Amino acid sequence: MSNILVADDEHAICMAFSRMLRQAGHRPLLAANAKQAMEHLHADRVDAVFLDVRMPGMNGLDLLERIRADYPELPVVVMTAYGTMDTAKRALELGAFDYLGKPLELTRVRDLLQRALYRPAPETLPQAALTDAAAPGSAAQLIGQSAAMQEVFKLMALLADNDLAVLVTGESGVGKELVARDIHRYSGRRKARFLAVNCAAIPEPLIESELFGHERGAFTGAAERRVGRFEAVAGGTLFLDEIGELPLTLQGKLLRVLQERQFERVGSHQPLELNARVIAATNRDLGTEVEQGRFREDLFHRLNLVTLRIPPLRKRVDDIGLLSSHFLQQAAAELGKRFIGIEPAALDHLKSYAWPGNVRELEHLIKRSVLGARGPVLSVHDVELPTAPGSEIADGHRLLERLGQAARAALRQATQGGAIDAADGNGPFHRLVTFVEQELITEALHLTGGNQVSASRLLALHRTTLRKKMRTTGGDMGGDDETHKNG
Ligand SMILES: Nc1ncnc2c1ncn2[C@@H]1O[C@H](COP(=O)(O)OP(=O)(O)OP(=O)(O)O)[C@@H](O)[C@H]1O
Ligand SMILES: [Mg+2]
Structure with missing residues (x-):
């Protein structure tokens, strides 16, 4: 959840923002003038600002100057109804992140918000990846003694000395990223970078320039030339995580880059040579994605030449002992404790569990136990395995109860109201389906702290479908303050 400051003297605008921000899982901070805006900035952590130009007292552009001086990193979007190019230009000169003309267009506001809040995850920054990959032995290494992992190791060894694109598949937490890092570590490219790009974490409008870079002036806000990941990786390995989330248009571009081993920065025609190995990963079944038209078949075949399927932990119980001892030693060292091993009964206990979160879950559980x-x-x-928690069952019952009430109410209303037009989207069926969708989406957003990507994964719903549903059923979703707390 991010704190978004909206400074506008028009009450209706503040309210509209407030609703939209809550729906997206953020916390709105509202100000009617510059003074109130500065008070929020002093009192709270603010992640982005939407600023009106014409306000009583100090105007928005002067306020922008002050914010730039006091909080140079903070993205400020300037809004103006008197959208002359002059104001817009002046705002950008003063360091505004971007500007919005009024009347506001909701989709554009959403896009801008996403862009303003986007920060590359620290582990994907070139520098971090560089030190990590340059020091073999220091970072985590893939271990396993099951027959399945032995097969994986064999394939990885075969891949070390060529440049074939590789697809790593498996459920969340099975070790896909670690596999990619180890392929890099043992390849001829080990002295160069390992760069990870999470396709699901980058807002759609930014992915292309994130991957391929852009020229100065290629689009609004492109103030400087930017080097993309394909260029920054400079001879190393590019890990495209959650490739299943890559938008279709970008899938076509990626395919071309892999085939021609060339790419261009956005806004340029100068071809640059691809000098990198590409490893992609996904926890989706790409075959199904292809069938349903969400993933390009040609790209799938291209990536699928070499696929490393990492089985879920429950299908390689033989690894649990080795992994547990490994995580035990690691956790003990971290926590300054001394452990020599695991009691056989405890190990049996660990082997009896299904590990829906796979190796990541085991790692966390051992740490908690230690x-x-x-x-x-x-x-x-010492080992407390998760059981179906009572509270969750109770929550489920409550939800069913509310569903029953809503169903009865909707039907009662329909019988009282007489004939219903079948084409009317307001009948009991539609209302109930909407109700159920709302409940599910609200709950998923609640569980994931308002993170839409995680929520869509939880619901096994495509990210864009989730957004569309949030928009269409969104009517009341932001109304409940409790829903999006603890982001
Ligand atoms: N075979 C293994 N040996 C040692 N550590 C492992 C192994 N597999 C996974 N881990 C550890 O488990 C955690 C999860 O692994 P990783 O991040 O690679 O999973 P993932 O498949 O990429 O998950 P997600 O799909 O959620 O991104 C990491 O801390 C990783 O170091
Ligand atoms: Mg991963």
């Missing part, structure tokens, strides 16, 4: 345990041997009492 934290609470005395040592030097991890016993069955």
